[in-house]
Amino acid sequence: MAAEPSAPLLAAPLLNRQIFFFLVSIVFFGHGQEVETGSFPLLMPHVRPLKAETYLCTPIRIDNNKVFYITGFVPNATMQTAHHMLIYGCSRPGSNEAVWNCGEMTAKQPGLEQASPCASGASVIYAWAMDAPPLELPKDVGFPVGGHTETSYLVLQVHYASVEKFRDGSTDDSGVFLHYTNRPQGKTAGVLLMATGGVIPPKSTTHMEVACEIKDDIVIHPFAFRTHTHSLGQAVSGYRVREVHGQDEWTLIGKRDPQLPQMFYPVFNSMTIQPGDIVASRCTMKSNRWRFTTVGPTNEHEMCNFYLMYWVDGKRSLKQKKCVSVGPPLSYWRTYPLRNIPEDASTLE
DSSP: OOOOOOOGGGHHHHHHHHHHHHHHOEEEEETTEEEEEEEEEEEOOSBOOOSTTEEEEEEEEOOTTSEEEEEEEEEEOOTTTOSEEEEEEESEESOSSSSEEOOTTSBOOTTSOBOOSEEESOEEEEEEETTOOOEEOOTTEEEEEETTSSOOEEEEEEEESOOGGGTTSOOBOOEEEEEEESSOOSEEEEEEEEEEOOEEOTTEEEEEEEEEEOOSSOOBEEEEEEEEOOTTEEEEEEEEEEEETTEEEEEEEEEEOTTSOOOOEEOSSOOOBOTTOEEEEEEEEEEOOSSOEEBOSSTTSBOOEEEEEEEEESSOOOSOOEEEEOOTTTOOGGGTTOOSOOTTTTSOO
């Protein structure tokens, strides 16, 4: 994987990335095939965020002559510095700059361009928050990037909720070390993001719910899930819903307290999700505020996200990358409509 040419400001950090790449790469020779494996740093190039609630993005360009397979993620961040991080796969990044502002309706870093993380081909491949530990994918599973794939760039997005640490002029290199190989993997990894919009009334307990039918002609194997809310989240649950003899049969993918480390956890039940199945998630939100809380990017807002990480046999993955609803008070599971809703969907038992 090779870094994108950059402005003089980032020449040194990008050079360090390339040096690191060569130091940690291991090359195997066998049966006439050269296999590379190693770790690559996708890090913020010593940025200094100046305002709380700043979102910054930085890209790397993947070698378009080779396909690499990402097999693990090692975070290089603390929750005291970074509220959360996302890694997007893009066919084109949102900006050609080395760093840019990439949060909607949030603080803007002076002198930096404003753009989305991806200009096209966006898909989330990793998410981190609250000091979550490293993630290694199952054997023979990888995210294909570069070469003939749709992912020509990886873009790191970091949300800086607080900037107190940087008042003294300190800079930040939060990010993720990517474990990779060019050895083809028999199973392709993917992530389906389930999310809602909506409004949480004051002094209330509110369900934020989303459901989507899987329409791609493909069988997926969930192996990990991640939940994400801000401070009002009490429980987040995700299910596969399958019609059996005219009834909705609910199988729990996973549930979690979103105030705990927001890592990817193993699914609760081994299962497959087939065309015609429905994926459904619920965030139970409890507000003691005297005001309405809307969905948005800052800590004054809320989010309701359930990330489903899966693998498929072969090289295909879901074309469907997101499952989104407008949320309360307009959209609920019962308006989908779904039946036989589990009574414990809002509890952690």
